Amino acid sequence: MVTAFRFLQFSDAHLDSRLTGSRLAWPMQKRAQRIREITAAALRACRLAREHKVEALFIPGDLWDDETVSAGTIAQLLEAFAALDPTPVFIAPGNHDFCSPTSLYNDDVLRARDMRAWPKNVHIFRSPSFTTVRHPMRPEVTITGRAFVQNVSIEERLLREPIPRPPTSVSVLLFHGSWIEYEGRDRFEEGKLFTAPFSRAELLAQGFSYAALGHYHHYAEIVDEEGRVRAAYAGCLAGRYLSEAGPHFVLLGEISDRGIIALEKIRVDERTIHDVEVDVTGADSEAAVRERIRRRLCECGTRASDVVFLRLTGRLPRGLRASALIDRFEHEYFHLALVDLTRPAYDLDGADPRTVQGRFIHEMRERIARTSDPDQRALLERALYYGLDALIQGKVEPIYEE
Ligand SMILES: [Mn+2]
Structure with a gap:
């Protein structure tokens, strides 16, 4: 029996997204304020990781919007992650914060902009193929992930074939993609990419202790036959569009060798x-x-x-x-x-x-x-x-x- 492993999960912050073209018709000043608030919510989420003394921060993608994110926002994010050291941060880039040679996940790009490099406690899954790493302080815990390398739809069923990895008592998957049985309101949103589709059965057959999911913007969980949560979308960090009406969360979880034993939803945004x-x-x-x-x-x-x-x-x-x-x-x-x-x-x-x-x-x-x-x-x-x-x-x- 291993000691429970504590983690914090959030995704789909879409930092510095434009917020234009919304039916909410944000006036310019409020739109600018809302964009700043979402960055503040992401920084608050990082502070929560420290307050709750978690052993890892999991971010399954869409941390920012690649076309619009500012150097200032990235700089604040890098400082917030560095402040968590030695607690590791695991990031599986999504379609909006895809990992390419010209993206902000590349240290050369940061250096060219006179910015600091990615802190050493941050592990970015940079390959479009699955890779697995061991937790630096908890070798019995593995984390598996992959990256989007461009913002295009992936039709391939990436979870159909078993993902090879070493056997361990606690295994976590970070995955950004479309759960085909998801019923949240943003599922059919105009412009929303249907990508890297997977079914509940395909995910459960992989046998991970838990999968931290990203891409959809409302909380949703996948439960196994015993009623245990085996995967969850935290949803977006804070609402921006009409399809994101309702509360949004950061997840505080605990995993033992029996799987998830606690999963708490915490709000970091005051507005609904x-x-x-x-x-x-x-x-x-x-x-x-x-x-x-x-x-x-x-x-x-x-x-x-x-x-x-x-x-x-x-x-x-x-x-x-x-x-x-x-x-x-x-x-x-x-x-x-x-x-x-x-x-x-x-x-x-x-x-x-x-x-x-x-x-x-x-x-x-x-x-x-x-x-x-x-x-x-x-x-x-x-x-x-x-x-x-x-x-x-x-x-x-x-x-x-x-
Ligand atoms: Mn996405």
């Missing part, structure tokens, strides 16, 4: 992104609409430091504009983004069929009912409301576009 939908149908005044929004935000557990993505749906009383109703809420959060999907509460059923308006409603609703294509249907619905705006209010504004 919330995806909140409020149906305003039936709220017949400005005050009633506001009250409904307030109640829903409260139910969702939102706090002042959080980021809120607010979707308003349903029928809004005529003359009320959603954007005018939420100004008060905007100031209550670090950031609030509104998507107004409401339609005016026109009485579609009660329209008189002898009037132009009544015939227009009837004709448009028939066309909508005959359409099975969702895009065509959405277009016809918008046309119905633009037409009614013209007929009833005598004024048309482009307000029904998403």
Whole structure:
């Protein structure tokens, strides 16, 4: 029986990622602040490793975004890792922080930029093939990993064939890739690479004590037949996009020769992104609409430091504009983004069929009912409301576009 081995795991910090093109529509200043906060969260995670006296820090990839990461951020990271010496840090580069001759994992590149070299307590898995190293202080513990060497999708099933390694009582795998049974919200995100796919069965057949996984951005675990956790994605370090709504973690774990005996989730970011939908149908005044929004935000557990993505749906009383109703809420959060999907509460059923308006409603609703294509249907619905705006209010504004 070996003494339990303690580790800290985090991944997918995506340091200095741009945060542009997000549905959260970060204003420039808050975006800059958020980018700094994510770096601070990574440094806090490194401090946690020391506070909890772990024996290793495991980072299964996407530590930074290669195209945008600054020298200043890398310098802070290198200092934080060096401060952990002699505790080793193991890094398996992912698709966003791939390890190439021109990447920041190369000491020559750092030197050319007048930066310090990688600290000696950091082990980077630089080869695209699996290699295994022994823990410097715990020879009964092995760590196996590989590197992405460019940001391209790998179709090959890398975990299909057994990975050769010496027999030991505790074996850890660091792996960056797509677990095919993963169900988190970022799985089908636009632009998300499906890469180095593997199944639960393939991973379990490898027989590692534990696999620290990277690539997907929500916590997810793979459990064996005995109910023991055999692999986990810590998820991203801090939320940046709508698909990253919810809490994010660093993992503090303990492994014995029986496998994982403890795995604790620790938050290092004070903000949570919330995806909140409020149906305003039936709220017949400005005050009633506001009250409904307030109640829903409260139910969702939102706090002042959080980021809120607010979707308003349903029928809004005529003359009320959603954007005018939420100004008060905007100031209550670090950031609030509104998507107004409401339609005016026109009485579609009660329209008189002898009037132009009544015939227009009837004709448009028939066309909508005959359409099975969702895009065509959405277009016809918008046309119905633009037409009614013209007929009833005598004024048309482009307000029904998403
Ligand atoms: Mn990735």
